[in-house]
Amino acid sequence: MTVARDIPTSRSRARRVRGRPLLYTSYAQDMALLDTTAKRAWTFVLVVLAFSLAAILQDRSLEVLAGAYVMAIGAIGLNIVSGYAGQISLGHAFFVAIGAYTAAALSGPVDGRTIGFGLAEIWIWLPAAGVVAAVFGVIVAPLAARLRGLYLAVVTLGLVFLGEHVFKEWKSLTGGPGVGREAAVPELFGIRLNEDGPLGTGEQTMYVLTLALLIVFALAARNLARSRIGRAFAAIRDRDIAAEVMGVPLTRYKVLAFGISSFYAGCAGALLYSITGYVEPGSFSLLLSVQFIAMVLIGGVATVSGSIMGALFIVLIQPLTRSLPALLPVISSDTTVTPNVYQVETVLYGLLIILFLVFEPRGLFGIWIRARTYWKSWPFSY
Amino acid sequence: MTTATITGSQTIVTRIQERARRTPGAVAMRHKDYGVWQEIAWSEYWTNVELVAHALLALGVEAGDRIAVHSENRPEWLYADLGTVAVRGITVGLYPTNPAAEVAYLLSDSGAKILIAEDQEQVDKALEVIDECPALERIVYIEPRGIRGRYTDPRLLHWDEFLFLGLEHRDAHPDALAERMAQAQGSDVVTLIYTSGTTGPPKGVMLTVDNVEFAIRTLILGGGFTSPPPSERDLILSYLPLCHVAERAFTVWFNAAAGVQVNFAESIETVQANLREVQPTILFGVPRIWEKVLAQVTIKLESASWLKRVTTRFWLRVADRIGDELVRTGGTHTAWTRVRYAVGWLLCYRALRERLGMRRVRYAASGAAPIAPDVLKFFMGIGVRMHEVYGMSENTAIATANRPGRVKLGTVGEPHPGVELRIDEQTGEILTRHPGTFAGYWGKPEATADVVDADGWLHTGDVGEWVDGTHVRITDRMKDIIITAGGKNVAPSEIENALKASPYIKEAIVVGDRRPYLTALIGIEMDTVGEWARRRGLPYTTYRDLSDKPEVRELVQGVVDSVNSRFARVEQIKRFSFLPKELDHEDGELTATQKVKRRAIAKLFEEQVEGMYR
Numbered sequence: 001m002t003v004a005r006d007i008p009t010s011r012s013r014a015r016r017v018r019g020r021p022l023l024y025t026s027y028a029q030d031m032a033l034l035d036t037t038a039k040r041a042w043t044f045v046l047v048v049l050a051f052s053l054a055a056i057l058q059d060r061s062l063e064v065l066a067g068a069y070v071m072a073i074g075a076i077g078l079n080i081v082s083g084y085a086g087q088i089s090l091g092h093a094f095f096v097a098i099g100a101y102t103a104a105a106l107s108g109p110v111d112g113r114t115i116g117f118g119l120a121e122i123w124i125w126l127p128a129a130g131v132v133a134a135v136f137g138v139i140v141a142p143l144a145a146r147l148r149g150l151y152l153a154v155v156t157l158g159l160v161f162l163g164e165h166v167f168k169e170w171k172s173l174t175g176g177p178g179v180g181r182e183a184a185v186p187e188l189f190g191i192r193l194n195e196d197g198p199l200g201t202g203e204q205t206m207y208v209l210t211l212a213l214l215i216v217f218a219l220a221a222r223n224l225a226r227s228r229i230g231r232a233f234a235a236i237r238d239r240d241i242a243a244e245v246m247g248v249p250l251t252r253y254k255v256l257a258f259g260i261s262s263f264y265a266g267c268a269g270a271l272l273y274s275i276t277g278y279v280e281p282g283s284f285s286l287l288l289s290v291q292f293i294a295m296v297l298i299g300g301v302a303t304v305s306g307s308i309m310g311a312l313f314i315v316l317i318q319p320l321t322r323s324l325p326a327l328l329p330v331i332s333s334d335t336t337v338t339p340n341v342y343q344v345e346t347v348l349y350g351l352l353i354i355l356f357l358v359f360e361p362r363g364l365f366g367i368w369i370r371a372r373t374y375w376k377s378w379p380f381s382y
Numbered sequence: 383m384t385t386a387t388i389t390g391s392q393t394i395v396t397r398i399q400e401r402a403r404r405t406p407g408a409v410a411m412r413h414k415d416y417g418v419w420q421e422i423a424w425s426e427y428w429t430n431v432e433l434v435a436h437a438l439l440a441l442g443v444e445a446g447d448r449i450a451v452h453s454e455n456r457p458e459w460l461y462a463d464l465g466t467v468a469v470r471g472i473t474v475g476l477y478p479t480n481p482a483a484e485v486a487y488l489l490s491d492s493g494a495k496i497l498i499a500e501d502q503e504q505v506d507k508a509l510e511v512i513d514e515c516p517a518l519e520r521i522v523y524i525e526p527r528g529i530r531g532r533y534t535d536p537r538l539l540h541w542d543e544f545l546f547l548g549l550e551h552r553d554a555h556p557d558a559l560a561e562r563m564a565q566a567q568g569s570d571v572v573t574l575i576y577t578s579g580t581t582g583p584p585k586g587v588m589l590t591v592d593n594v595e596f597a598i599r600t601l602i603l604g605g606g607f608t609s610p611p612p613s614e615r616d617l618i619l620s621y622l623p624l625c626h627v628a629e630r631a632f633t634v635w636f637n638a639a640a641g642v643q644v645n646f647a648e649s650i651e652t653v654q655a656n657l658r659e660v661q662p663t664i665l666f667g668v669p670r671i672w673e674k675v676l677a678q679v680t681i682k683l684e685s686a687s688w689l690k691r692v693t694t695r696f697w698l699r700v701a702d703r704i705g706d707e708l709v710r711t712g713g714t715h716t717a718w719t720r721v722r723y724a725v726g727w728l729l730c731y732r733a734l735r736e737r738l739g740m741r742r743v744r745y746a747a748s749g750a751a752p753i754a755p756d757v758l759k760f761f762m763g764i765g766v767r768m769h770e771v772y773g774m775s776e777n778t779a780i781a782t783a784n785r786p787g788r789v790k791l792g793t794v795g796e797p798h799p800g801v802e803l804r805i806d807e808q809t810g811e812i813l814t815r816h817p818g819t820f821a822g823y824w825g826k827p828e829a830t831a832d833v834v835d836a837d838g839w840l841h842t843g844d845v846g847e848w849v850d851g852t853h854v855r856i857t858d859r860m861k862d863i864i865i866t867a868g869g870k871n872v873a874p875s876e877i878e879n880a881l882k883a884s885p886y887i888k889e890a891i892v893v894g895d896r897r898p899y900l901t902a903l904i905g906i907e908m909d910t911v912g913e914w915a916r917r918r919g920l921p922y923t924t925y926r927d928l929s930d931k932p933e934v935r936e937l938v939q940g941v942v943d944s945v946n947s948r949f950a951r952v953e954q955i956k957r958f959s960f961l962p963k964e965l966d967h968e969d970g971e972l973t974a975t976q977k978v979k980r981r982a983i984a985k986l987f988e989e990q991v992e993g994m995y996r
Contacts, residue, residue, distance in 0.1 A: 014421065017617075019742060022659040025412065025419045378733045379694035380682040 031226050033219075050211055059203035063275060064315065066203070069210040070271045072311035073217045075295040076304055077264025082293075083302035084225055085257035086237025087144050091156035092265055093288035094163040098136050099129035099266025100273050100284075101173055103184035113181070115173050120187040122209075126270055129184075133266025134259045141258035145251040148240070160286050167281035180280035183273030194277065206275055213271065214308070217264060221304045224260070233257055234302075287346060294349040298356050300365025309364040314349070321345050391566045393591050394598075394638040395431065395468040401641060402428030408614060410637065411644040413457055414656070419645065422457055430457070430545075434465025435559050437548030441496060441520060445470035445565070448492045448517075448574065452476040452485065452508070453500035455620045455646050458524050458541065460634060462498045463573070463624075469562050473573045474586070475625025477974035478504070479967045484584075484974075486511035492574055492586055492824060493517040498541075502528035509535060568592040574824050575627050575775040578973035581861060581981065586824030587627075587775040596800075596817040597631060597778040598639040606798045607771065608664060608745040609786045614641035616663045617742075619656060621647035622671075626975060627775040628750050632666045654678070657739025665746045669753035669879070670976055675738060676757055677885035681913045697730035698763075705763030709755075713767065713789035723765060731764045740766045745786070747771045749779075751977065752856065752875045754883035755791045762789075770794050772856065776833060777840055778818035782854050793853035794846075803854065804839075805846055811860055812846045813839040845873075862980065864895045870952045872900065877945065877953060884941040885910045889965055891978055892955070893991050900954065901994040903987055904938060905929075905961040911937070929960040957994045961987065 014026035024030040034040045054062065078092045103125040108116025119125060143155050168177045175181035186193040186206065193209055194202040224230050232253045235243035244250050273279040291314060299310020321341050325333045332340045360366050401410070406425035413420055438449065449466040451473060453459050466473045474492045476485060478500070485507045489497065495517055499505045505523050512518060523529050524541045539547075551558065572594055574586035605611040618636060622629040636642040642664065647656040653671075667675075683694055700722055707719045715723065723731065735741040746761060749771040761768040767786060772794030773779030781803060784795035797803040802815040819840050822830035833841045845857040857863070858873035865871055874892035881890035881904065889905030906929050914937065915922055922928040938958070946954040965971040970982055984991065 020659065020661050023412075023419055023661070024417075024659075025421050027418055030418065377737075379686065379690050379697075379730050380737060381686040381690060382682070 033222055033226070047215065051208065054200070054204045054207050054211075059201055062203040062207040064319065066207045066210040066275050067272065068312050068315035069207075069214040070268050070275065071291075071295065071315055072214055072308040073271070074265050074268030075292055075299065075307040075311045076217060076221045077261045077268065078292045079296050079299075079302060079304070079307045080221060080224070080233075080264065081257045081261035083296055083307075084230060084237065085233035085254065087254060087257060088149065088153045089156045089258075089261070090153050090286070090289050090293070091140070091159035091163075092261075092292045093284045093286065094156075094159045095133045095137060095262040095265035096269035096272070096288065097163055097167060097281075097284035098133040098262075099269030100183065100279050101167070101269075102132040102266065103129040103270030104181060104273065104279055105173060107184040107187070108182065114171075114175050120185040122184075122186050122188050122193070125184050126267055129270035130263040130266040133269070134263040137258040137260075137262025137265075138255055140262075141255040142251070144254045144258060157286070157289075160284070160289055164281070164285055167284060174279075174281040177282050178280070180278055183277055183279040184270050186271075186274045194274065210271060210275070213267075217267070218304050218308065221264075225302075225304070229253070229256065237302075290346070290349055294353050296363075297353050298363050300363030301361075303363075303365040305368075306363050306365030309368075313364060317348070318345070321348065391568050391570075391591050392595065393467055393563075393566055393570075393572070394594060394635065395464050395563065395566075397638040398424070398428055398431060398464060401638075405614070405641075408641070409643050410641075411457055411460070411646065412660075413646040414648050419659070427457075427460070430461040431464040431468060432552065432559060433545045433548035434461045435468035435548070435562075436551040436555075437544050438465055438469045438471060438496070439555070439558050439562065440547045440551040443469050443471050443495065445562075446472065446571070447496075448472045448474050448494040450474040450476055450489060450492065450494035450497045451625075452478065452480070452497060452504045453524065454478050454649065455622075455624050455629075455633065456500070456524075457646065458498070458500075459624050460637075460644075463634060464638075467572045468559060470566055470570055472571050472588075475573070475575070475623070475630070476504075477623050477625055477967075479974055480507070481968050482507040482510045486514045487583060488576060489515040489518055491583075496520045496522065498522045498524070501525035505529055505533070505538070509533075512537075566591065568595070569821070571821060573630070575625065575630070577775060578975045578977050580973055580977050580979050585826055585829055588821040588824055589627075589775075589778055590821050593778045593818050593820060594635065597780055598635055600780050600798050600800055600816075600818070601631065601783075602636055602639045604799065606780075607747060607769070607783055612636055612640040612642045612664060614643070616640070616642045616744075617660055618642050618644055618664050618666075619647055619653070619660050619662045619739075620644050621650060621653045621656070622666070622668065623974065626750065627773070627779045628666060628668075631779050632664070636664070654739065658737065659739075661736075661739055661742045663742050663744045665740065665743045667746070667748055668750045668975070669748055669757070669882075670751075672748055672753060672757050672761065673882055673885075676760055676883075677907055677910050679734070679738070680885040681910050684913065684917065694730055694734070697726045700726055701731065701763030701765075702759070703763075705759040708762045708789075709759060709791045712787060713762065713784075714787050727765065734764055735766065743767070745769065747783075749773065750975065752858075752879055754879035756880075756883045758791060762791075772854070774842060776820045776842070777814050777816070778820065780816060780818040781812075781814050781842070784853075790849060790853040793849050793855045795854065796852050797854070805848065805854075809860070810845040810847065810857070812842045812844045812854065812856070814842060815839050864892065864900070866894050866900070866952060867896055867898045868952065872953050877902075877949060877955065880945045880948065881941065881955075884945075886914065886937060886941060889961060889978065891980065891983055893984070893994075897995060899956040900952075901991070902942070902955045902958040903961050903983065903990060904942075904958050905965060906934065906938065908964065925964055926962055929962075935960075959990045959994055962990070 016029060017023050021036045034043055074096055081087050081089050105115045106117050106125040106128055107120040108114060110116050110118040144152055147155055167174045191197055193205045196202050199205045232248045235248050236250060236253055240250055295310035295314050296307060298313055300306020321344055324331050324341055324344060331344055334340055335342060356363055402424040407423050409421045410424045410427040411422045449471050451459055451462045463473045474494055476488055497508055497518055499508055499521055505521060508521055520539055521537050522539045522541055522544045526540050530540060568591050570591045571588045572591055573589050575589060576584040576586050600606045603611055618632060620633040624630055624633060633644050637644045645660045647653050683691060704719045704723055707716060743766050746766050746768045758768045758770060769784040769789060771783040773781045780798055780801060782795040782797050800816055804813050806813060815838050843860050845860050846854050849855045858875045862874055863871055864874050877892050878890040881887050886907055887904055888907040891903040892900055894900035908925055911928060911934060915928060920931060920933055928934060942955050942958055967974055971979060973979060
């Protein structure tokens, strides 16, 4: 309606109407991440609580949690490509490795046993690790444009074996199997973050750093998911032919999905080993990929908070399984004996994946949603 | 924006102009478009009204010309109405459900010069009967889909072109509108409200500027309904037909006089969802709406999970007792009801009201037809301040209302201040006299003389009585009173409403005039009975199939028995039979306001009725 549209309005920017959470007067409100006061308040409480843990918990626990946060970044990455865009990837460990070695090589000593460039500043090696991994993701992506489902899974599986072999053989970069090399050194403006310093103990600093980074990455992923790109991903996941008919360029978005996902994986890889300080080429096996898949499936497919929940879940059951030998003498903590805890862990991941897929396909997030819907629909059932 | 100096009478138009000047950026109304509630500011509202008015001037509309509006509730309805009043025209509202034959009658009876039709459906109706309406010169359509580029009738005009006419006219004659508005007089007729016509063809009730201004002073600014009076912070959901005096008052007049924000529901089917979104503070409904909400609560509760069902049932029983208490006190809480309500609010009422879209309702009203007290009590119990009000088109909806805190259940309340109301000693008919009494039926002076006597008393046609000397209770419509063969006078509506308070019964028509006993034609509520049958594993196909089931008959018999137990022997329903179909406006069984046309029904379902007396 041309005339009607030309009528000037003196109304100011659309605002929320107080006390009416469902009354949206603009799309921005409809799309807002934290659209109600209650959500804002609870998110704030949660974030404050998470940060305050740095002062409450023991350093040992902080290290485990920091590892979990980094794994969560990796899981979010896998969720972008497999959850949002629906492209099954078993090769996540490969991209994590690329990130870990890029960062390690950049920050390593120039005259060391392995390749090093002496750039220990985190703001250099972290983005670099992501970018290099993303480049590999983009290289692999065209395969995804041609393959679907099972075939794509097999191809990405091949990546893991390929990578494992290369990393084991390329001793000047990785130090070789069983030997390994020092990982990326987290340094910010000359301050070593993983050592005790003015900001607290090394573990406390790393905990705060990883938490902050997790929030940044999670927010970025949430924003991506609600953007045009996120909608295109969902369209491809639900039916690629239909998406193409609607005008979603498949190749471009599949490449984008792999690129972004690999960026997350690369960053996660770089950070993960900078916590422990040591990286061994044998760690980037299929088991790592399976761990990420377990996080996504247990946490919740195509949800960011689900990925975080899944990562926390998987990482936090490790201390439990590690204490198994003390309770059940049958299970050994020695890798050469069968059954050992690591085998038990692998079996447990598989079991959890099966159980979740059968009983709660939407993962931990689905359980949360179910609980929330139960109370939201009170006093009715729908 | 041209600023007209106000020299004529104050009208709803000058009120809006004034608001656009004082608070141009504040929200006047919202309508849902593309999934988002689009806001319309007062300045936009006024500009649109101005353009419509200029467009009407451009089309040669003179004072007293009739402009018909045939549309669902939407901003354009208000622009058209206000634009018409601005040029001293008369707005005639048509129900969107009016079939072509009724459209022909309304257009020709009112002699409308311009028709503003919403979409292809309404345009088609008008074009079908255009030969019977010689006065009709132009049809302005709002939604172009299916019309533009396909229809070639020269009388058609798109809303956009219509506004463009206004734009050109405003540029050429910037003062024309102000001059026309300055001529406005108190005796100008602003609208024709057609009666629903349960007994004969609808009659156009002429309401004047003075009538409307009196209604605004009494009902809105004077706090005749809400207390405290409505303000700019109040929200309202507009969903009932605007051609009815009640919705016109709540939408157009509340908005113009008090600045209440109007939110237009997407359609009558989405009212439930829209209520949840808007959470209005003032809510008006006809009995059918309240009954339907109550039925919905019943269905949803029955399909809820065990814990929810048990707790909610418990709290609804508590609400029932709170409701009883409130009925005794006239709507004021006692300490004990407050405590119970507070606990129930946490566990049930808050969530329930939120789901119903009544969390923030500070004033709810039922009117336009009689309602069963039990339905009102339910809402009072869960904390919705419910008030039954009474009025009719002929007295600009001003007669009586239950005031907050002085509610008497089963009555329609106390007369408003400035309203003279008496009950005729012989006939028991309610008579009103005040400045809101209408100017007459359009083109029917004899009919006017029948209802307004020489002293200015309006004969409402309702039989009533005083309760405690302050409140008025309405027995029934005078014409509907049943005199049984035994000579007893029975008011059918009371029995019918008691039946309709059951979630399983949608329609109930009590028959028994000059018959040995009372019987009823009953129509089941498809949703609830269907759900009931489903849970019992009863397969059914159609409405008819469902109502023919012996189990359903048993269910309804139970309802009838429980209602009978509350009435005297002569007022009990001895037999009943089911209506073989759902009543419908199109088939001439209901009026546009969903009121039952008793005469038509008695004729259509003669067989069923006779069957019950055999």
